[in-house]
Structure formats: C-alpha cells, structure tokens
Amino acid sequence: MAKFYGIGVGPGDSELVTVKASRLLENLDILYTPEAKKGSKSFALGIAEPYLKEQLEIKQRHFPMVRSNSAKEAQWQAISAEIAADVRSGKNVGFITLGDPMVYSTYSYLLALLEKDIDCQTIPGITSFSSMASELGQPLTMDEESLAVLPATAPADKIEAALELHDSIVLMKVANHLDTVLPLLEKLGLLQQTFMVSHSSTDKQQTLLGLAGITPETKLPYFTTFLVKKKIF
Amino acid sequence: MAKFYGIGVGPGDSELVTVKASRLLENLDILYTPEAKKGSKSFALGIAEPYLKEQLEIKQRHFPMVRSNSAKEAQWQAISAEIAADVRSGKNVGFITLGDPMVYSTYSYLLALLEKDIDCQTIPGITSFSSMASELGQPLTMDEESLAVLPATAPADKIEAALELHDSIVLMKVANHLDTVLPLLEKLGLLQQTFMVSHSSTDKQQTLLGLAGITPETKLPYFTTFLVKKKIF
Known part of the structure; x- marks a missing residue:
C-alpha cells in the first residue's frame, strides 16, 4: 500500500543513512524536497542521491521554516494536499530531512497535516x-x-x-x-x-x-x- | 589497516543499523560482546546478526558496567589489552552497542583505554x-x-x-x-x-x-x- 515516508538521512555522510532508509529511498516514486538556494541541490538530497532510482520524480517546493502565520499555513496546507493526492493515486512519496526527522525538522508540520488522512511512516536518522x-x-x-x-x-x-x-x-x-x-x-x-x-x-x-x-x-x-x-x- | 570499531546497532530493528555499520560488521574478523545472561545471546548481537560473516570469531567477555573499583578496572585493562593485541595482529575487531555508542554505553571505557594505542573508529547509531x-x-x-x-x-x-x-x-x-x-x-x-x-x-x-x-x-x-x-x- 502506498505511503508517505518521512526519512532521516543523517548528518552528511551517505553511509550514515540506515539500511531501512536506503531501502525505502530506493522504492520511492516521488520525493518532495525543499527548494534549493541559488539553483544548487539541497544538502539532504545530495546525501540521499546514491539510493534514488533514476525514474524518481523530484518535486521541489518552498517549505516555509515555520508555520506561524496564515500565508505560511496556507502553503503547508497546499503542499500536504498535493502529497496526499500523490499517495492516494498509489505512489510512494518521501520527504527527506537532515539528521533525524523528529529533531528540529519542518517534517513535523507535514506529519501533523497528513497523519490523519494517509498512511505515514517516520524513519529515524543519525543526529x-x-x-x-x-x-x-x-x-x-x-x-x-x-x-x-x-x-x-x-x-x-x-x-x-x-x-x-x-x-x-x-x-x-x-x-x-x-x-x-x-x-x-x-x-x-x-x-x-x-x-x-x-x-x-x-x-x-x-x-x-x-x-x-x-x-x-x-x-x-x-x-x-x-x-x-x-x-x- | 586493521582497526578497532565501536559500532552502534540502533534500538532493536536490524534495519535501523546504518549502511556504514552494516558494511563494517560484514568485514569484522573478531567481535567482542558482553557475556549473555542465562546462555542466551545478547540483544545487540541479535540485531547485528544479519550482517555478520560465518567465519566471524565471537569473543564473549564479562564487561563490568562501571569502572569504579580496582578489580573492575583490572578487568577493563585485561580486555583492552586483548583487543589491542588482536588489532596489532592485523584483525579488524568490533564492539557493538545498543543504540548509540556515545549514549550510556560501556564502550566509552574501552575507547578511553584503547584510543592512544591503536586506531579506533566509532560509528554512531540510532538512539x-x-x-x-x-x-x-x-x-x-x-x-x-x-x-x-x-x-x-x-x-x-x-x-x-x-x-x-x-x-x-x-x-x-x-x-x-x-x-x-x-x-x-x-x-x-x-x-x-x-x-x-x-x-x-x-x-x-x-x-x-x-x-x-x-x-x-x-x-x-x-x-x-x-x-x-x-x-x-
């Protein structure tokens, strides 16, 4: 069954990804990543890269760092609706975070919006x-x-x-x-x-x-x- | 070059071992583990098991949980001398810890005794x-x-x-x-x-x-x- 995966990719070395995270990354259909600055790819994406399949669809979106006002809130709602639609269409969807998804990560906001609607799983990472x-x-x-x-x-x-x-x-x-x-x-x-x-x-x-x-x-x-x-x- | 590896195997699920830890575990020649209670194998060993090669030599030793008196101190000295000798003979030697080796692990005592004599590397684990x-x-x-x-x-x-x-x-x-x-x-x-x-x-x-x-x-x-x-x- 299709799921939404929040995956911790650890501190920087691609080998510090867990075996579980590497397996799930290999099986993703769609990966949401924060918009990189200055056209370069995000640091987390570089860490995950060795495990991603060639046909993976990468959706770069602007993820506001906090959810503190209504404009930002609307943006989180929009992204989570898009993720939920992708999962409901049968795709395995991932979101990667540096370090651990439960330690200072914007992933928490996505999880709060999605966990009641779709199947979500969080994979811890090395802090x-x-x-x-x-x-x-x-x-x-x-x-x-x-x-x-x-x-x-x-x-x-x-x-x-x-x-x-x-x-x-x-x-x-x-x-x-x-x-x-x-x-x-x-x-x-x-x-x-x-x-x-x-x-x-x-x-x-x-x-x-x-x-x-x-x-x-x-x-x-x-x-x-x-x-x-x-x-x- | 042969080394001593302190390897965190994470909280319990063998898939929550890092890719790096799995690779190093596969290449160990000797693994030191705490003496299991009641003849059963240790929990950490069970987690690492899928990655261990068949020819691996497992040396069970009694590792005192603290180093607070001279009898215990002597035991730590003896085990670390044995590990150092194994590494000097060209063997890759490992010690596994539940969770992370730097969080409430007796590994810290071994590291303190060994790091000045032989090449040591610590691999973090999921807490x-x-x-x-x-x-x-x-x-x-x-x-x-x-x-x-x-x-x-x-x-x-x-x-x-x-x-x-x-x-x-x-x-x-x-x-x-x-x-x-x-x-x-x-x-x-x-x-x-x-x-x-x-x-x-x-x-x-x-x-x-x-x-x-x-x-x-x-x-x-x-x-x-x-x-x-x-x-x-």
Missing part, C-alpha cells in the same frame, strides 16, 4: 550531535550524566540554566547567535570545555576544542554545532 | 529516543524547544529541574526507578504528558500515553523509556 560525539570520541552521556539539546535561538536564561544543570550540552544553530552564546560560555567558565564541529561526517568537517579565536563576529558555517562537556573525556 | 519519537510521531524538538536526556538513576532534584526547564524530557532506565520518577511526574502534573515505550522498533514494542495503571510496583521491561512532552503534538 548531528551523535555523529559529532563519535567523531570526537567524546561520550554524550555516561553513567548518571545528563544531556541537553537546545538551539542558540532559545532564551538566554534557558540556555544558561541548561549549561548549569547538565553534564553535556549541545547547542545547535550557533552560527548566527554567537553574540548570545559566547558570553554565556565565558560567564560560566565553559569556553575551554566547548567543542565546535562544522559539517560533521563530511569531507568538509572541521573541529575545534576551546573556541580560541572565535568572536561574535566570526563567520561560521550554518551547519556548526557546539558540544559543551563539563568533563572532557 | 532509542529517536526511534521512539518516530514511532510515536512525536517530535523531540521543534523551533526553539529543548530536549533533555537523563537516566532515572540521576539525583531526583536534577530530574525535577530538567522536567521543569525543558520541553521534551527523555527518562532512560525507568524500570527499576519508578519510585523516584512517578512521584516527580505527579508533583509536576506531567503524568498525562508522558509516553512510555518498551522495546522500541521491535515486534515486542509497547507504547502507552498517560501512565494509567503504572505504579511503583509495576514490573516493566528493562528496555523501557519515558518521553515527557509538555506539548503533545
């Missing part, structure tokens, strides 16, 4: 923070330790509370929010405990421990994440 | 909480939300602080600690917001929302996790 931890050889958690994951767009007092409470703290989307994050790390004496990773698991991967030379003005790649570890392994 | 979220269709995080992951063995005041601070809270290892966790969830009015999942992604998977009928005396499977969501999707 960027799991990938980082493996590359760095730094456990995210051991024994009784705890982990927090926050975007740098969260309120500063919430980020500060998480930095105080937990043993490992992952800060996502830091590139455009260094002016919030760096002062907090400095205030709490955690700059030397912070790993920076860009483009985890790809050949562009860069890592740095200690944030030496990073200032609020530093231009970092969009796919940059901080991992703060109270106890470096 | 049980990513798998749960996909199965439930419940995002772990959206927009500016935050996620915390804690074991039920953490201090109660820390669990309480995390439940107050974050939008989604994953509580691992709850089966033997319901007497700590249930009163906290009740106190904060979060019982109705809690999903319980056992054996995520396997044919034994069970899910429950609201914890009705769960008391501190309830016997739950060891692989049971709670996902507390302030805003149910």
